[in-house]
Structures are given as C-alpha cells and as structure tokens.
Amino acid sequence: MLRRFTRIMAENVAKRLKTDAGTGAGIKIGTHNGHFHADEALAVYMLRRLVPTYADATLVRTRDPAVLATCHTVVDVGGEYDPSRHRYDHHQRSFTTTFPGRSATKLSSAGLVYMHFGRSIIARALGRPEANSEDDSDVSLLYRKLYESFVEALDAHDNGVSAYDSAALARAGIEKRFSEGGFTLGALVGRLNPNWNDPLPADPEVAQAQEDDRFIKASERIGEEFKHDLEYYCGAWLPARAIVRDAYEARFRHDPEGRVMVFEGQSVPWKDHLYTLEEEQEQKEGTTNTSKQKILYVLYPEKPAPGARWRIQAVPVSKDSFESRKALPEPWRGARDEQLDEVSGVPGGVFVHASGFIGGNKTFEGAKELAAKACAF
Known part of the structure; x- marks a missing residue:
C-alpha cells in the first residue's frame, strides 16, 4: 500500500513539473540560508543537475516566508511537506515519513527529493523510459540500492540517527579504537561552512553572496559523490549481477x-x-x-x-x-x-x-x- 502511494505521488510530481515547465517562467528553488548541511546540498544538486525541468533553475537561500512563497520548489525549510506544491521540508513535529521498506530512518530533504525523483533519475542514467520506471526491475533494484548505500546516511545524519545503538554498545563494552577522522558525507559538506571566527564583510548582501557561493560549492561536491555512485551502480555494479549469478550457479x-x-x-x-x-x-x-x-x-x-x-x-x-x-x-x-x-x-x-x-x-x-x-x- 505504501509503495503504491509513493508511486502515485512521484508520478503526480513528474506530471505537475512538466505542466509547470510549460509556462516558460524561470523556476526558483528555495532553501534556507545560514549554516548549510549535506541533506539540502544534495537535494539541490539532484534537482538542478539531474532533473531536466530544473536545469536552469535559480537558487534562493532565505528563511523569509514571503520570499519562499514565490519559489516553485522549496527544500529543507518552510515547515511543510506537500509534494503537490513542491514543498519538501522535514523539520515539522508531525513529520514521520521514511523511505519505502526502510522504517528506522526518517527522511531529510535529500531523502524526500530522492524518494520522489530517484526513479526517474536512475531511468535516465540507464537510458530507459522514465514512464516505465515503476515497472522496471533494474530501476527498482538501483532505487533501493542507492538509497541504502548513499542517501540514507544523509537522512540519518540530519535527523540524529546513529548507525549503531549507543546504549547497546555501552552495555557490550565496545569502544572505538581510533578516530576515523570525521570524514563522513556530512563532514564533506560541513567543512565548507565558514569558521566561526572568519571575518565577515560589512555589507550583508556581500556576506550572503559569499555564503551562497560556499553552499553552491558544497552542493556540487556532495553531488559529484552521488553522481559517481549513480554512474557506478548503473554502469558497473548492475552489469556485474548476471556474471556473479553465473559464477554462483x-x-x-x-x-x-x-x-x-x-x-x-x-x-x-x-x-x-x-x-x-x-x-x-x-x-x-x-x-x-x-x-x-x-x-x-x-x-x-x-x-x-x-x-x-x-x-x-x-x-x-x-x-x-x-x-x-x-x-x-x-x-x-x-x-x-x-x-x-x-x-x-x-x-x-x-x-x-x-x-x-x-x-x-x-x-x-x-x-x-x-x-x-x-x-x-
């Protein structure tokens, strides 16, 4: 039932996007300004780089509700999840949505955008019709695989979900032997934020422009990692499946x-x-x-x-x-x-x-x- 509901929502989003795109008006994507995170950085990348409708979209970073209201699509801000209006926030108290078949981790803005656009992104990467993506077994396989191998880590990071049960680790007396250097997907983006003591320009508009430039760099960086995984799983991992099956048999x-x-x-x-x-x-x-x-x-x-x-x-x-x-x-x-x-x-x-x-x-x-x-x- 959940899978069918998700499929219907994703199909409706795609249809609305084609209708909206036909107006010829420039599309604006809104997200929050200030300290940025990996989830909205990836969400923006997926839309602007991997969904043709958003290819020339303008990015607006603000928390002003009046400005956000002028945006075609809003991610990670606004307190609203409504795909019929292209609103993809997850911070509201009532939000409990998880990826189909993965009940432990609430979605972030990255997971929401991926849930609605991931199948069509994968279908295009495979060179297959987007219209058949719901019934394509390879698309379905990669849709789950990319979420589990990449996107879920960002959802968990943004929602404060640990990969391990800390209480269970403590009961078992398990401690880390060394630091992993903090080089996670979240850190990949987080380290591109300005330091707390970096000097700020006196002009607020200049300061915002510099922050926006940092965000764009962060979005491209995490996006390139995602794109690498997308290309790997579509171009190398999936073709290997039949070879491994033959060897196994x-x-x-x-x-x-x-x-x-x-x-x-x-x-x-x-x-x-x-x-x-x-x-x-x-x-x-x-x-x-x-x-x-x-x-x-x-x-x-x-x-x-x-x-x-x-x-x-x-x-x-x-x-x-x-x-x-x-x-x-x-x-x-x-x-x-x-x-x-x-x-x-x-x-x-x-x-x-x-x-x-x-x-x-x-x-x-x-x-x-x-x-x-x-x-x-």
Missing part, C-alpha cells in the same frame, strides 16, 4: 560442497551480489546456511589476459568487514614465492597476505588447489 563445479566461486574471465564487483544470492538461496530452501555451506573463497585472474596470475580471496563475513568467513591458513600468512610453495605444498605461489584475507598463485590450477586445501584446513 557454477560453484559446485569447483568444490563438491559449493564453497568456491570462480570468475573465469574477469573479476567484477561481487560482494553485494553474492550476499543477495545466498539470501535468495536460503529463502528458496527455507534454511539458514552455516558458514560451511556458504562461499568461502573467490578465485579470479588479476587481469583479463592470457597467462595472468590468479587471486584467491576469502569472503568477508559482511560487505565492509575485515573479518573473513574462513581466512587462509595461518601457516601460509605472510609467506611469498618459494616459502609459500613449501608451507602450502602448492607450486606457483605468489603471496598470502599477513591477515589471510587474500593470496595469489601463478595459475588457476594453483589457486584452485590452494582453495581446496584451505577449505579442508
């Missing part, structure tokens, strides 16, 4: 228990797709696979050329984890060349990383034998 050719997956021609981005395929397999079989029943090692050539060396990589327990489901055997770790041949008993060794997450051999046969021994170790 052929896993029993290389190991009787299906623990080794091989890319025979060229390696592709495989982690996301592998985890999804394993989940689909579990749902199909109605079982929960143990680590022994899942893929433990992935083999692939270093480059798509005859005589290329081969890599053996241990599958992580999760996409961003440094922990492997089954790291390569401890006696092999840190060994190279002849030393690796000796400790592994497999000729043609190149190296095994000190952590055991990856290794190499001069031939496919050697890499496959390393995998077989590692599975049995």
